[in-house]
Amino acid sequence: MSAALVTGASRGIGRAIAERLAERYEIIAVARSARALEEVAHGIQARGGRCRAIALDVSDHAAVSSALASLDVDVVVNNAGLGIIKPTAEMSVEEWRKQVSVNLDGMFYVTRAVLPGMIERKRGYVVNIGSLAGRNAFVGGACYSATKHAVIGFSESLMLEVRDVGVRVTVIMPGSVDTEFGGHPAGNASWKLTPADVADGVWHVVNQPERALVSRVEMRPARVARA
Numbered sequence: 180m181s182a183a184l185v186t187g188a189s190r191g192i193g194r195a196i197a198e199r200l201a202e203r204y205e206i207i208a209v210a211r212s213a214r215a216l217e218e219v220a221h222g223i224q225a226r227g228g229r230c231r232a233i234a235l236d237v238s239d240h241a242a243v244s245s246a247l248a249s250l251d252v253d254v255v256v257n258n259a260g261l262g263i264i265k266p267t268a269e270m271s272v273e274e275w276r277k278q279v280s281v282n283l284d285g286m287f288y289v290t291r292a293v294l295p296g297m298i299e300r301k302r303g304y305v306v307n308i309g310s311l312a313g314r315n316a317f318v319g320g321a322c323y324s325a326t327k328h329a330v331i332g333f334s335e336s337l338m339l340e341v342r343d344v345g346v347r348v349t350v351i352m353p354g355s356v357d358t359e360f361g362g363h364p365a366g367n368a369s370w371k372l373t374p375a376d377v378a379d380g381v382w383h384v385v386n387q388p389e390r391a392l393v394s395r396v397e398m399r400p401a402r403v404a405r406a
């Protein structure tokens with residue numbers, strides 16, 4: 180059984196992606212919260228799937244390379260991310276660095292750990308969870324939006340770099356998804372995408388015929404939010 184590594188798999192979109200991909204792959208579930216990851220792994224195993232949990236911080240380069248560099252994975256989903264949405268004049272240097280180090284550096288560290296094996300085997304998928312905020316600007320989003328613009332630039336450059344050796348790269352750009360992201364804002368969330376919707380998008384991408392590469396996916400709620 181080939182393996183799929185999913186970061187940010189302890190909850191939200193990453194958990195839904197891990198659960199969906201478990202229908203075909205052994206899952207390597209990565210996030211910081213060991214206990215939540217164990218729950219995800221037990222749930223997958225209870226449904227007949229295979230899953231192992233690796234608790235680490237994707238922004239810790241040494242931890243990522245020592246835990247992940249020896250793994251043979253066919254699919255990596257870089258989903259771990261955070262959003263600190265606030266005016267730039269009030270953002271601390273620590274908040275800026277944290278967001279950049281998880282959303283951008285972490286994506287590079289994890290990809291760098293598993294990409295050489297994919298290139299050697301001449302097959303693999305790198306699926307990066309970006310955001311429509313990687314195309315659109317919004318008030319309070321200077322840092323978050325900058326990291327997600329960077330995710331698109333990284334993903335599309337990498338896609339051009341490795342597609343000829345059989346490694347496919349996709350950036351998925353969701354709009355609003357009903358998760359705890361950004362503090363789980365109160366109010367009616369029924370108009371939003373669900374984590375399972377995004378997981379279905381990932382499933383579709385990794386199930387393309389070998390000749391086809393879906394390089395970019397924009398997903399948004401079908402209806403706009405109303406007060």
Ligand code: NJP
Pocket residue numbers: 186187188189190191192193209210211212215235236237238258259260261262281308309310311312352353354355356357358359360361
């Ligand atoms: O967020 P949330 P989502 N190292 O907060 C993990 C993008 N997105 O599922 O470490 C390793 O429920 C954290 O686990 P833990 C968004 O930018 C979302 O909504 O245990 N893992 C948890 O599993 C992000 O890239 C929306 O705390 C780390 C997960 O990340 C992705 O979707 C819209 C970590 C976050 O779960 C998943 O977000 C959009 C670290 N240092 C894009 N830090 C949306 N929800 O509306 C965090 O366009 N994690």
